[in-house]
Amino acid sequence: MQVSVNKIYEWNIPLWNSLTERLESLSHGLLFTGVAGVGKVQFAEQFAAWLLCESASKGTATSACGHCTSCQLLSSGNHPDIRLLTLDEETEEEEGAEKSSKTKKPSTQIKIDQVRALEDFVFVGSHRSGARIVLIHPAEAMNLAAANSLLKMLEEPPPNVYFILVSSNIRRLLPTLLSRCRKVVFGMPKHEEAIAWLKSEGVKNAEKLLPLVGGAPLAAVEWATAGLDSQYAQAAESFADTKTDVVTLAGKWLSTLSGKSGAWRAEHLTDALQKWLYDLQRVQLGEPPRYFASAALTLQSMAKQASPSRLARGYADVSKIRSTVNHPLNAQLMLEDMAGRYLAAVAPQQR
Ligand SMILES: [Zn+2]
Incomplete structure (x- = not known):
């Protein structure tokens, strides 16, 4: 795998210092966890680079130096002492009407073959007489057989072998796997810190965007790049118009979903509507809105x-729709159903 040495995001620096100061007591199974979009994977890569770095192992660097032989091998993708387990691309044969075509899709699971392929790497000695690293991301994607196979390696890890698991959803990890790893929890950066960083990255509307993604700065960058921020604003406008009827509202939603880029999907629309209804309930209780402050x-x-x-009830309805939204049998019917439930939920009360 290829890793270039770069900076740790500033909000993760305290965590970096607390981990790297205790190399001797470092567990051989580490689980990096916390919400998505705060830089866990980038941190894991830099941490692996630091464990492998020759300057760092001499105690002369507090992060990977970027120019020793090890750092250079890493940045060229040729380091023999690190392995990445992630979702591979799978080739699927699709039978078309005229001819079959092959498409590549990311797999949804990390499979046992991928874990078994590590055995030689883990149990045969290091190439460069230093640490060996296995990085697993997203760890919750390991299926049961893969997780059990990994567990055997974690039970008696050879000296100098480190397993770094990264997961934003540890509830889906095997409890036995959890108990074998030392949990390292990534927190959310402070609001002002995240806003300042987003502005330095050139993200527009950072104040509007950050609450929508729940405060995770990297998620905000992803959204801004995909243009999702303006789509959410547009969705909010459609929610504000309650004088409309079911068919018109659903039609408006449908037209935004069939946009060219394809980045704005039904799951985003239902997410936006759920957040909007959540905010309505908060405001009704006298609290400020959490997501749509503007x-x-x-x-x-x-x-x-x-x-x-x-x-x-409307909030509960939309939550239910959201859980099945990626496989609607009929998008228009689904949107009309959702529009009907929404308009009923926000209808003015009879006095
Ligand atoms: Zn180095």
Whole structure:
């Protein structure tokens, strides 16, 4: 795998210092966990680079130096002492009407063959008489057989072999695997810190965007790059218009979903609507909106007229729709159903 030495995101520096100061007591199974979009994978790569770095192992560098032989091998993708286990691309044969075509799709699982292929690497000695690293990401993608196979290696790890697992969803990891690893929890950066960083990266509308992604700065960058921020704003406008009817609203949603880029999908729309309904309920309780801060006034006037129990039901309905949204049988029907439930949820109460 290829890793170039670069900086640790500033909000992760305290964690970096606390880990690298204790090399002697470092566990051979490490699990990096926390919400998605705070830099866990980048941290794991830099941590691996540091464990392999020749200057760092002499105690003369607190992060990978970037120019020793080891760092150079890593940045050219030729380091023999590191392996990455991730979602491979799989070739799928699709039977078309005229001819079969082959497409490449990322696999949804890390499989046992991938773990077995590590055995020689883990149990035969190091090429460069230093550390050996296995990086696994996303660790929750290991299927049961793969996880069990890894567990055997983790039970008696050879000296100098480190397993670094990265996961944003540890509830899906085997409990036995969890108990074999030392958990390293990544927190969320402070709001002002994240905003300042996003601005330095040239992300526009950082204040609007960051709350929408739950505060994770890298997720905000991803959204801005894909243009999802303006799509969320557009969705919010459609939610604000409650004088419309079911078919018109669903039609409006459908037209945004069939946009050219394809980045804006039904899951984003339902996510936006769920967050909007969540904000309406918060505003009704006298709290500021969490996600759509820039639409506070609209939310307030809608919340004033709406029934709390119907808002709660609408939120539950949309959550249910969201869990199946990636496989709708009929997108238009699904959107009309959702539009109907939404308009019922926000309808002004009879006085
Ligand atoms: Zn180095």
